[in-house]
Each structure stands twice: as structure tokens, then as C-alpha cells.
Amino acid sequence: EGKIVTIGEILVEIMATTLGHGFLEAQTLIGPFPSGAPAIFIDQVGKLGHPAAIVSAVGDDDFGTVNLDRLKQDGVDVSAVAIHPGAATGSAFVRYRPDGGRDFVFNMRDSAAGRIDATPEAQAVLAEAGHLHVMGSGLPVPAVFGMVSASIPAIKARGGTVSFDPNIRVEMLRDPAGKAAFQTVLAATDLFLPSGEELSLFSGEADEGRAIAALLDAGVQEIVLKRGKAGASHFDRNGRTDVPGFVVEEIDPTGAGDSFGATFLVARRLGKPVEDCLRYANAAGARTVTVKGPMEGTSSFAELDAFIAATPVGAA
Numbered sequence: 003e004g005k006i007v008t009i010g011e012i013l014v015e016i017m018a019t020t021l022g023h024g025f026l027e028a029q030t031l032i033g034p035f036p037s038g039a040p041a042i043f044i045d046q047v048g049k050l051g052h053p054a055a056i057v058s059a060v061g062d063d064d065f066g067t068v069n070l071d072r073l074k075q076d077g078v079d080v081s082a083v084a085i086h087p088g089a090a091t092g093s094a095f096v097r098y099r100p101d102g103g104r105d106f107v108f109n110m111r112d113s114a115a116g117r118i119d120a121t122p123e124a125q126a127v128l129a130e131a132g133h134l135h136v137m138g139s140g141l142p143v144p145a146v147f148g149m150v151s152a153s154i155p156a157i158k159a160r161g162g163t164v165s166f167d168p169n170i171r172v173e174m175l176r177d178p179a180g181k182a183a184f185q186t187v188l189a190a191t192d193l194f195l196p197s198g199e200e201l202s203l204f205s206g207e208a209d210e211g212r213a214i215a216a217l218l219d220a221g222v223q224e225i226v227l228k229r230g231k232a233g234a235s236h237f238d239r240n241g242r243t244d245v246p247g248f249v250v251e252e253i254d255p256t257g258a259g260d261s262f263g264a265t266f267l268v269a270r271r272l273g274k275p276v277e278d279c280l281r282y283a284n285a286a287g288a289r290t291v292t293v294k295g296p297m298e299g300t301s302s303f304a305e306l307d308a309f310i311a312a313t314p315v316g317a318a
């Protein structure tokens with residue numbers, strides 16, 4: 003059984019310690035926390051003990067090292083993370099608003115993540131992948147989309163599979179090239195992991211049932227719909243399975259969808275029944291939201307089992 007491989011951005015997150023709006027006044031910050039949707043996803047895969055690798059790039063700086071150390075510690079192969087001496091690892095500053103919204107300052111322009119490239123190390127990792135997880139956030143980088151579209155046929159030809167978390171910013175779909183990239187990936191997707199809004203964006207159907215039917219007709223094998231604190235639903239040709247979420251206090255929602263997706267995928271590859279996969283994935287998402295920092299709440303199976311045994315489930 004080959005590695006789960008993903009491609010995309012690595013960055014750090016630095017967080018305001020008080021609720022409020024933006025960064026116009028001096029305030030106390032915490033971090034750097036390792037971050038980037040693909041990095042959170044692959045860290046969770048590694049924590050579950052499944053072979054894992056990420057294709058990415060960081061700067062030759064402490065923000066890169068913070069990420070590389072964490073990923074290595076959690077069992078992720080980082081041989082295909084290039085270290086660019088001439089570029090910085092990107093950062094995101096986040097402050098939570100009293101209404102639950104978030105304000106960001108991104109330092110990503112010209113960061114190392116924009117220089118992800120098909121290096122020999124990247125090609126070696128992709129050549130051995132048993133599963134490719136595509137994150138929409140990286141697709142606008144031409145070299146990332148190039149690697150994704152080149153590796154999909156090869157992975158499928160050797161019996162591997164593809165999952166897709168659109169992780170979308172709506173403006174990406176307005177750009178015709180962006181939209182075409184997303185459609186190319188969707189057409190090859192075995193496991194699709196949208197949230198509710200993304201489900202309608204990708205299917206062109208506002209109604210959930212019609213949206214699911216359209217995607218299954220288009221060849222997607224399995225769809226897992228993330229429903230925030232309400233949990234998640236799984237759809238395939240045989241029907242649907244709903245599993246309610248766990249009741250926890252949400253401290254920091256960043257990373258929930260990424261650790262959820264990684265956990266569903268690993269559990270499914272281990273041959274667990276769909277209902278158990280959804281329960282494990284809900285547990286991983288719920289644990290992530292209870293701690294500050296996107297990657298600080300990733301979980302081993304032992305931690306998930308303990309959490310499931312101890313935590314109440316919400317109304318279905």
C-alpha cells in the first residue's frame with residue numbers, strides 16, 4: 003500500500019490573543035504555529051500512522067524549520083519539501099472577531115510556497131504515491147496544477163486513488179483557467195470532500211440531493227459532506243450515511259476540515275465501515291477546533307478512541 007501524498011503550501015500562523023478587529027493597534031500575539039491546509043492534512047495522516055509525504059517548498063528560515071520539524075516528528079516524509087534560500091516561508095496573522103468571523107493579514111506573496119516545483123525529489127515521491135490528495139488552495143500555482151494533472155493518470159494506472167478537498171476561495175472559480183483546473187481534478191476524483199457551499203458551487207445545483215446525484219453521475223465514487231458542528235454525511239451509489247458531530251467548545255476552527263479529511267481517508271483505506279470512518283473523522287475535526295493553532299489538535303488513533311469514549315454526540 004503506497005503513501006498518501008499531497009502537494010501545496012506550508013506556512014505559519016500567528017494569532018491574536020484577544021478578540022477584536024484586525025491588527026491596527028499593538029497587541030499580544032501567539033505563534034508561530036505550523037500551518038497550511040495541505041500541511042495540516044498530511045500531518046494528520048502521519049499521526050494516524052499511515053505512510054505520508056508532502057510536496058512543497060519553504061524558505062531557509064525558522065518558520066520553515068518549525069513546519070519541517072513538526073511534520074518529521076509526526077511521521078511525514080518531507081524529502082520533497084524544497085528549501086529555497088532566496089524566499090521566505092509565508093505567514094498568516096489571524097484575529098478572531100467577537101461575532102466568530104476572522105480577520106487575516108497574509109504574507110504569502112512571493113513566499114516559498116509560490117515556488118513549489120516539479121523537482122526530482124517531488125517526482126520521486128509522486129511516482130510512488132498510492133493516493134493523491136488534491137487541495138484546491140494550491141491549484142492556482144501553475145507548477146502545482148501541472149504536477150497534479152500529470153500524476154493523476156499515472157496513479158490511476160497503477161490502481162491508486164484520488165481525493166479532492168476544494169478548499170475554495172470563490173474568486174478561483176470566476177477565473178476560467180481556475181475553473182478548468184478544478185473541473186479537471188473533479189473528473190478524476192474518487193473521494194470528494196466539500197463543505198455545503200462548495201457542494202453547490204461544484205455541482206451547479208442548490209438542492210443537496212440534486213447536487214449529490216449530479217456529482218455521482220459525473221463519476222465521483224464517494225462524497226463526504228462536512229457539516230461543521232453538525233457532523234458529516236457520506237454518499238455513494240448505495241445511499242447515504244449521516245453521523246452527528248461531537249459536542250465541544252470551539253476555540254479555533256482552522257484546520258478542522260483538513261484533519262477531518264485525512265482521518266476519513268486513512269480510516270477508509272484501512273477498510274473500516276463508513277460509519278466508523280465518519281465517527282473518527284468527526285472526532286478529528288472536533289479535537290482540532292478545541293485548541294489554538296491549526297495543527298495543534300491533530301490526533302493519533304489512540305487519542306481519537308479516548309476522545310470518542312469521553313465526548314457526547316450532538317443531536318442528529
Ligand code: ADP
Pocket residue numbers: 197227228229230231232233234247248249250251252255257258259260262283284285286287288291
Ligand atoms: P471546513 O473546516 O472544511 O470548513 P467544517 O467546518 O465542516 O469544515 O469542519 C470539518 C469537520 O470538523 C466537521 O464535519 C465536524 O466533524 C468537525 N467540526 C468542525 N467544527 C466543529 C464544532 N464546532 N464542533 C464539533 N465538530 C466540529
